[in-house]
Structure formats: C-alpha cells, structure tokens
Amino acid sequence: xxxxxxxxxxWDENTPxxxxxxxxxxxxxxxxxxxxxxQTLARTVRGMMYYRKALMxxxxxxxxxxEDLEAAVSSNDATETQGFELSPEARAQADLKFTYVVTCQxxxxxxxxxxxxxxxxxxxxxxxxxxxxAFIDFVETSKDGKAHTEFYSxxxxxxxxxxxxEIYSIKLPGNxxxxxxxxxxxxxxxxxxRGNAVQxxxxxxxxxxxxxxxxxxxxxxxxxxHGIRPPTILGVREHVFTGSVSSLAxxxxxxxxxxVTMGQRVLANPLKIRMHYGHPDVFxxxxxxxxxxxxxxxxxxxxxxxxxxxxxxxxxxxxxxxHEYIQVGKGRDxxxxxxxxxxxxxxxxxxxxxxxxxxxxxxxxxxxxxxxSFYYTTVGxxxxxxxxxxxxxxxxxxxxxxALSGVGEAIEERAQILQNTALSAALNTQFLFQxxxxxxxxxxxxxxxxxxxxxxxxxxxxxxxxxxxIFFTFSLGTRTHYFGRTILHGGAGYKATxxxxxxxxxxxxxxxxxxxxxxxxxxxxxVLLLIVYLAYGYNDGGAxxxxxxxxxxxxxxxSWLFAPYLFNPSGFEWQKVVEDFKDWTNWLLYRGGIGxxxxxxxxxxxxxxxxxxxxxxGRIAETILSLRFFIxxxxxxxxxxxxGSDTSLTVYGLSWIVLAVLIILFKxxxxxxxxxxNFQLLLRFIQGLSFLLAIAGLAVAVALTDLxxxxxxxxxLAFIAAAWKPIVRKVGLWKSIRSLARLYDAGxxxxxxxxVAFSSWFPFVSTFQTRLMFNxxxxxxxxxxxxxxxxxxxxxx
Numbered sequence: 193x194x195x196x197x198x199x200x201x202x203w204d205e206n207t208p209x210x211x212x213x214x215x216x217x218x219x220x221x222x223x224x225x226x227x228x229x230x231q232t233l234a235r236t237v238r239g240m241m242y243y244r245k246a247l248m249x250x251x252x253x254x255x256x257x258x259e260d261l262e263a264a265v266s267s268n269d270a271t272e273t274q275g276f277e278l279s280p281e282a283r284a285q286a287d288l289k290f291t292y293v294v295t296c297q298x299x300x301x302x303x304x305x306x307x308x309x310x311x312x313x314x315x316x317x318x319x320x321x322x323x324x325x326a327f328i329d330f331v332e333t334s335k336d337g338k339a340h341t342e343f344y345s346x347x348x349x350x351x352x353x354x355x356x357x358e359i360y361s362i363k364l365p366g367n368x369x370x371x372x373x374x375x376x377x378x379x380x381x382x383x384x385x386r387g388n389a390v391q392x393x394x395x396x397x398x399x400x401x402x403x404x405x406x407x408x409x410x411x412x413x414x415x416x417x418h419g420i421r422p423p424t425i426l427g428v429r430e431h432v433f434t435g436s437v438s439s440l441a442x443x444x445x446x447x448x449x450x451x452v453t454m455g456q457r458v459l460a461n462p463l464k465i466r467m468h469y470g471h472p473d474v475f476x477x478x479x480x481x482x483x484x485x486x487x488x489x490x491x492x493x494x495x496x497x498x499x500x501x502x503x504x505x506x507x508x509x510x511x512x513x514x515h516e517y518i519q520v521g522k523g524r525d526x527x528x529x530x531x532x533x534x535x536x537x538x539x540x541x542x543x544x545x546x547x548x549x550x551x552x553x554x555x556x557x558x559x560x561x562x563x564x565s566f567y568y569t570t571v572g573x574x575x576x577x578x579x580x581x582x583x584x585x586x587x588x589x590x591x592x593x594x595a596l597s598g599v600g601e602a603i604e605e606r607a608q609i610l611q612n613t614a615l616s617a618a619l620n621t622q623f624l625f626q627x628x629x630x631x632x633x634x635x636x637x638x639x640x641x642x643x644x645x646x647x648x649x650x651x652x653x654x655x656x657x658x659x660x661x662i663f664f665t666f667s668l669g670t671r672t673h674y675f676g677r678t679i680l681h682g683g684a685g686y687k688a689t690x691x692x693x694x695x696x697x698x699x700x701x702x703x704x705x706x707x708x709x710x711x712x713x714x715x716x717x718x719v720l721l722l723i724v725y726l727a728y729g730y731n732d733g734g735a736x737x738x739x740x741x742x743x744x745x746x747x748x749x750x751s752w753l754f755a756p757y758l759f760n761p762s763g764f765e766w767q768k769v770v771e772d773f774k775d776w777t778n779w780l781l782y783r784g785g786i787g788x789x790x791x792x793x794x795x796x797x798x799x800x801x802x803x804x805x806x807x808x809x810g811r812i813a814e815t816i817l818s819l820r821f822f823i824x825x826x827x828x829x830x831x832x833x834x835x836g837s838d839t840s841l842t843v844y845g846l847s848w849i850v851l852a853v854l855i856i857l858f859k860x861x862x863x864x865x866x867x868x869x870n871f872q873l874l875l876r877f878i879q880g881l882s883f884l885l886a887i888a889g890l891a892v893a894v895a896l897t898d899l900x901x902x903x904x905x906x907x908x909l910a911f912i913a914a915a916w917k918p919i920v921r922k923v924g925l926w927k928s929i930r931s932l933a934r935l936y937d938a939g940x941x942x943x944x945x946x947x948v949a950f951s952s953w954f955p956f957v958s959t960f961q962t963r964l965m966f967n968x969x970x971x972x973x974x975x976x977x978x979x980x981x982x983x984x985x986x987x988x989x
Contacts, residue, residue: 197225231396231434231523233294237316237323239399239521240292244322245277246404247286252276292323293347295381297369299327300346303356317350324349324359326381328368343367347384360384375487375497382485388478389414391428392471392486398433398521406518413515414476419464424510425502426474427466429453430522438966439658440759441526446655448524450638453516460514463565465558467502467512472520475501476510483508492683493548496541499570503550507557528663528759529698529706535667536674536710542574543678574675581672588721588745589820595729596827632664658964659758665748666711666755673710680813681804696761700772700948701779703756704941705790705797712940715752718745724827757948759965764951764958773945780938794934 195205201218203211212218227234253276276282294313302310317323329344343364351357368380382390389411413426430452435445452469459466480486480501488500505512525531545551551571558566594600606612632655639648704712722742729738757763782793790797805811951957 193229197222233313233395234316236393236395236397237292237294237320239397240393241320241322242399242401242404243292243407244286244290246401246407247289248279248282249276250405250408251282251285252279255279255281287322289387290322291386292320293326293381293384294323295326295377297328297373297377297380299325300329314350314354314356317348317356318354321350324384326384328364328380329361341367345380345383347381371489371491372494372497375489375494378487378497379485379489382481382487385477388476389474390477390480390486391474393520394471394522396523397430397472398523400519400521403518403520410474410515410518413513418511418513421509421511423513424476424479424505425468425512427456427460427468427512427514428472428474429456429514429516429519430472431519432524433521434523434526437526439655439660439964440528440531440663441524442658443655443660443663444524444526444531446635446638446651447632448522450635452522454638454641455634456514457516459565459569460512463562465562465565465569466514467499467506467570469502470498472522479510480505493544495544496538499541499545500548500550503548503554507550507553527696527698528666528756529703531667532670532706532710535670539574539671539674540678542571543675544682546571546575546679547682574671577668578672578676581668584718584745584748588718588725589823591725591729591741592721592823592827595725595727596823600729632660662751662755662758665751668748669711669714669752673714677804681807681810683804697763697765697768698756698760699775700757700769700941700945701776702791703760704776704937704944707752707756708937708940709801711752711756712944715749716940716943718749718752722746722749728827753944754947757944758961761965762958762962764948764961766952769949769952773949776941776945780934780941794937795930798930798933798937 198205198207201221203218212222224234228238229235294316296313299310299313303314313325317325324347326345326347329346331342331344333340333342343366345360345362345364345368346358347360348356348358362383364380369376378392410426410428414423416423430448432445432448432452435442435449456466456469475486484504486501487497488494488504489497494500502512525534554566555563591600594603632652636648636652639651643651722745725742726738762768779792779797780794783795788796790800805814
C-alpha cells in the first residue's frame with residue numbers, strides 16, 4: 193500500500209521518508225492516507241460522500257429523454273460516464289437530494305482556541321461541498337450588569353474562499369447538554385436535516401461506492417408492503433472492516449458480523465422484534481421528529497441511546513425491518529481494553545434498561561412470543577449471563593461447604609455402603625462447560641451459512657488456536673460484572689474507548705486498574721474455593737476425579753486472571769516487563785492528594801473504585817454479599833490439627849482473637865512516619881520487638897501444641913478472604929482498612945506478575961504471542977523493531 197501511495201503522488205519508491213515532510217501537499221496527502229486506514233472522521237466523510245457521487249452518476253446516466261431515444265442515440269453515448277462529476281445538472285440534482293450533517297458540539301470552541309482539529313474539520317468542508325457541520329456556540333453577554341451566557345445551535349458550510357459560512361443560527365433557551373453527550377449531540381442537529389429519510393452514522397463507519405448506488409432502492413422500501421404497518425426504520429447490515437488487524441479484532445469482527453447479518457435478519461423476520469442497535473439504520477424522519485426524535489438523552493438511564501430509538505418506534509406502532517442487499521462499513525474495537533470498555537458500557541446500559549419505563553411498557557404490551565424474543569435479545573441475554581457465573585459460584589461454594597463440613601465425605605461413605613450409585617454420581621457431577629464458549633455458537637452458524645460447512649470448521653479451529661475460548665470466557669466476566677454492578681448500585685456511565693491503533697503495549701498497572709475489581713478479585717475467589725476443595729474435599733476418584741470436576745472452573749479463573757496480559761502486545765518482552773514493574777510499584781506506593789488522578793496514585797484509584805457505593809442500601813448490600821468470605825474462616829478453623837475434635841464456638845472465638853492480634857501487629861508496622869517523626873527510635877524498637885515476639889510465639893505454639901505448619905498456611909488461607917471487606921469509614925479505622933487494601937492489591941498484583949515475568953525469561957514465549965495475536969505483517973514489524981532496539985526499551989510500540 194505504501195508503494196501504491198508513492199506512485200499516486202508521483203514519488204519514487206527509493207525516496208527517503210523525510211522528503212515527504214518537506215512538501216506540504218504531500219504531507220497533507222499522507223495524513224489523509226493514514227486517516228483512511230483508521231477509524232477517523234475523514235474516512236467516514238469520504239464514505240458518506242459516495243452517496244452524492246452515486247446520485248450524480250445516476251442522474252448523468254438518466255439524463256437521456258424519450259426524445260433522445262427516438263433520435264437513435266447510440267448506446268455508447270447513452271452510457272458514457274466521463275465527466276459526470278462536472279455536469280451542472282447532476283450536481284444540482286444531487287444537492288437537492290443529499291446533505292451530510294456532521295454534528296460536532298465543540299467545533300466552535302475548538303475554532304476559537306485555534307486547535308488543529310478545527311482546521312481539519314474546515315479542510316473537510318472545503319473538500320466536500322455537500323458537507324455541513326452543526327455545533328453549539330457560546331456567546332457571553334451582559335444583562336443588568338451581570339455576565340450571561342447565550343447558547344446557539346449553528347450550521348455552517350465552506351464558502352468559495354474556504355471560510356465558514358453560517359447557514360442557520362438558532363437561539364436555545366439554555367445549555368442543551370443536560371443528559372448524555374452523544375444523544376444530545378444528535379438532538380440539537382436533527383433540525384438541520386431535511387427530506388423524508390435520515391441515515392444515522394457513527395464516526396467509526398465507512399461506505400463503498402457500489403453500495404451507495406443501492407440507496408434509492410432501499411428508500412423505496414418505505415413504500416413497500418412489510419406487514420400491517422409501513423416501515424419506520426430500515427435496518428442495514430454492516431461490514432466490519434477491522435477483522436484483519438489482530439486475533440482479538442477477528443473475534444469481535446466475526447461475533448459482530450453474525451449479529452448484524454444473520455441475527456438481525458431473524459429478529460426482523462419472523463420474530464418482528466428487531467430494534468435499533470446502532471447506526472447505520474435509515475429512519476423515517478417525519479415519523480420520528482413528530483414522536484420525540486431519534487435519541488432519548490436522559491442522564492444515565494439512556495446510556496445506550498441507540499436501542500431506545502427502537503423502543504420508541506415500536507411503542508408508537510412503528511415497524512422496523514432489515515435489508516441484506518445493502519451494507520455500510522463499520523469499525524470495531526481491536527484491543528482488549530477497548531473491547532472491555534465497550535462491553536462494559538453495553539452491559540451497564542442493559543442494566544439501566546431494566547429500570548426504564550420503555551422496557552416495562554414493552555413487556556406489558558407485547559404478545560407472549562414477541563415478549564420472549566425481546567427478552568432474549570436485550571436484557572435477558574445479560575441476565576442469563578450473570579446467572580451463569582452465579583451458578584459457578586453456587587457450585588463451588590456448595591463444594592466448599594461439603595468439604596469443610598464433612599457432609600460430602602459422610603454422604604459418599606453412605607452411598608458406598610448402600611451401593612447407591614445414583615447418589616454418588618450426583619455428588620460427582622462434572623461442571624465441564626462454561627457458557628463462555630457457547631456465546632460463539634451464533635458466530636459458528638454464521639460461518640456455516642456464509643462460507644460453507646468445511647470452511648466454517650477450519651475457521652473455528654483456527655480461532656481455537658488463537659485462544660478465542662479464553663477471550664469469550666473473559667468477556668463473560670466483563671458483562672457479568674458491569675451488568676450486576678449496575679443492577680445493584682446503578683450509575684452506569686459512558687466509557688470512551690478511543691478506537692486508537694492497537695499495536696501499543698499496555699502497562700501492567702493500567703491493566704490492573706481496569707480489571708482488578710471486574711476480573712482479578714473474582715478470579716482469585718474462584719481459585720481460593722478450588723484450593724479449599726482440593727485441600728479438604730473428599731473425592732473418590734482421586735486426582736483424575738478432581739481434575740474432571742474442576743477443570744472448567746480453573747480455566748475460567750485463569751482466563752480472568754491472565755487474559756489481559758496474554759493479549760497484550762509485547763506483553764512477554766523482558767524489557768517492557770521490567771519497565772512495567774517499576775511503573776506498577778511507583779503507582780502503588782505513591783500517596784494521593786487533592787487533584788491526583790487514579791492513573792497516578794493507588795489511593796486515588798481506590799477511592800474512585802468505591803464511588804459507585806453511594807447509598808446506605810448499597811453499602812448494606814455490599815456488606816451482606818461480603819459476609820460469604822467468613823465461610824472460609826469458619827470452616828477452615830475447625831479443620832486445624834490444633835483444635836482436634838473440638839467443635840465448640842470457643843474455637844471460632846479464639847480465631848477472632850488471633851485476627852485482632854494480627855490487625856494490631858499490622859497497625860504497629862504501618863504506623864504513619866509523619867506522626868512518629870519525634871520518636872522514630874522508639875517506634876523502630878517497638879516494631880522489632882513485636883516482630884520477634886510474634887515469631888517466638890508462633891515457634892512455641894508449633895513446638896508445644898498440636899499447631900502444625902500446614903495449620904499456619906490454612907490460617908493464611910482463612911484470613912485472606914475475611915480481612916478487609918467491612919466498610920467502616922466513620923469508625924476511625926479507615927486508614928488501617930486502606931493500608932490493608934493496599935497490601936491486598938500488592939499481593940494480588942505480585943501473584944499475577946510473577947508468572948508473567950517468569951514467562952518473559954524465555955524469548956520464544958514473546959515470539960509465540962506475537963504470531964498468535966497479529967497478522968503476518970504486524971508480527972514481522974514487531975520482530976524487526978525488537979532487533980533494531982537492541983538493549984534499549986522500544987517505547988514507541
């Protein structure tokens with residue numbers, strides 16, 4: 193592609209790259225060339241302008257009148273297309289039928305501050321005469337001696353001199369941005385559209401000239417018979433163009449491709465329950481602007497604004513169809529962090545939909561079969577996903593109870609005595625499959641329909657070698673966490689994914705911040721349950737029985753813990769691992785303060801992670817859920833060799849005394865150095881004496897009582913889960929709780945970091961990961977960059 197670009201601008205292949213930067217025209221062309229290969233506004237504008245080009249071509253070809261045909265115009269002359277873009281009639285007809293409005297709220301502010309983004313948007317308007325930009329303008333005025341801000345919604349285009357020419361200016365009653373930014377952006381600009389149809393387009397989309405020629409066929413569908421009611425939203429299929437970037441991009445591309453083609457086709461017919469799941473659907477403009485518009489923008493509740501347009505249309509007796517003969521390009525997220533943020537936004541949005549009156553009314557008004565289809569394709573999918581993960585927890589907690597209480601062993605022995613094989617089989621039920629892999633079933637069926645059975649099998653096997661099962665299992669945890677948290681606490685928010693270039697190494701600390709609460713904590717809890725069952729459970733099948741019983745749970749836990757680092761570019765390169773460790777320790781130990789962000793300090797990040805627990809009810813719910821961790825302490829204490837056969841509550845009470853002593857020791861060792869500046873020597877003496885007494889007491893207990901070394905590790909296992917969950921901000925222990933939480937995060941981070949660092953010692957692991965993640969060109973580029981870097985960390989990747 194680079195050679196083709198050089199040929200287009202008339203440069204030789206051997207021309208040095210620096211020469212291009214010396215020529216402003218070539219530099220501009222280079223910027224456009226790069227923009228057309230990302231998910232940028234320039235690419236979207238180029239794609240949408242194909243509609244105008246297609247209209248001009250169709251007008252030019254149909255310019256021949258019946259009189260011309262009677263005059264025996266040759267077929268070659270009738271189909272001649274040279275110069276159709278210069279035809280005044282074709283241009284006038286296209287301008288009558290097509291306008292592209294880009295709504296950019298902050299364009300006026302960017303222009304005032306002379307930012308390069310504003311100059312780039314102005315350049316796009318100069319290059320595309322049918323392009324209009326809508327924005328919000330702020331005007332400071334003085335009223336009765338007081339400063340007053342007036343808001344205007346404006347539409348501009350480029351004039352012949354390349355300057356912005358104001359077409360419309362509408363005074364607004366106040367600040368239009370009251371709710372979510374994206375739907376408010378659409379709402380203020382829809383008044384500038386005209387005609388009977390509006391196609392909504394996201395900034396990550398593209399179009400193709402051959403598809404643009406079909407638009408007038410699609411618009412004819414508004415007058416076609418699609419059932420009792422005429423269509424109000426024409427659904428359009430999408431072609432995901434980002435699938436070749438990396439393995440993750442191909443997973444998302446294939447999964448999205450099956451939904452926007454086969455999935456939406458079935459939803460539209462025969463289920464008649466297709467909604468508006470995102471652009472590029474075509475709206476009946478008159479129908480929607482007289483019924484509340486195409487975007488609901490209430491804060492938080494309408495975080496997934498697209499689907500509410502479908503809800504609104506269906507509730508007002510509209511008809512939503514889907515059409516396969518036309519498609520629009522679509523860019524998807526291509527990095528794991530981008531994908532996780534996007535899925536978190538959608539899952540949180542579905543959690544808010546559960547609380548919305550639109551879903552309630554649809555549930556009341558739809559017939560039974562449409563209601564069940566609606567449930568499955570919206571909130572029900574996320575609810576069932578959450579129930580799947582909760583089933584895993586229930587299964588493992590049940591196993592832990594059977595192991596710690598001894599009930600499992602007693603039932604097994606009774607089943608053997610009575611030769612009750614059914615009871616024994618029920619106890620040894622193998623939880624072999626996680627639903628994570630079943631989310632790929634529609635994708636596999638899409639492969640079979642689109643490619644044929646054999647090619648579908650090859651594609652699926654290839655994806656397995658690229659570890660797609662780990663990715664889908666990881667996504668299961670993402671959806672469950674954000675949906676469950678929204679149901680419990682509310683407060684879903686828009687997450688900007690960025691859509692940047694994917695070949696960028698993500699630091700260890702950044703991954704830890706993003707996935708700590710959603711995956712790592714839950715993954716370690718599953719590992720803890722599996723270890724308890726391994727240590728205390730009774731399994732007649734031995735090691736093989738335990739492996740068969742727990743392999744899927746181990747797979748889920750390890751996927752949640754290590755997938756972010758497995759799919760991280762250059763994640764196993766030793767130089768970057770060393771840098772990541774320095775960055776991680778700096779972040780962990782840096783104390784927060786006023787204005788410090790979560791990316792800079794662990795303390796600031798920890799406070800941000802607790803923001804969602806805003807109400808008393810939320811705190812109570814979190815505390816009740818956290819009580820499950822005391823099961824470990826209660827069960828393991830009675831399994832110690834120290835207590836023998838004693839099952840009285842005294843044993844459990846003594847365990848709390850031990851926990852209190854440990855907290856006091858922790859408080860002594862984490863005493864603030866700022867407070868103790870006047871008696872540093874005394875503090876060091878007390879800390880040293882406490883440490884020696886603790887070690888001596890432990891040694892005496894092991895020597896003179898039945899306390900054994902395994903008991904000590906069992907106590908660690910018990911107290912790990914039960915130590916820091918209570919939220920006691922007002923009791924005066926908040927600083928101690930925060931210090932304990934920092935210790936936990938340091939421990940969790942090290943348990944994840946050590947396997948990553950160990951794998952980085954072996955160069956073939958990094959090579960294998962690069963080949964696994966990226967296509968051949970990216971893999972070769974990364975390997976060459978490592979060779980050129982030598983001993984220096986290649987920070988540009």
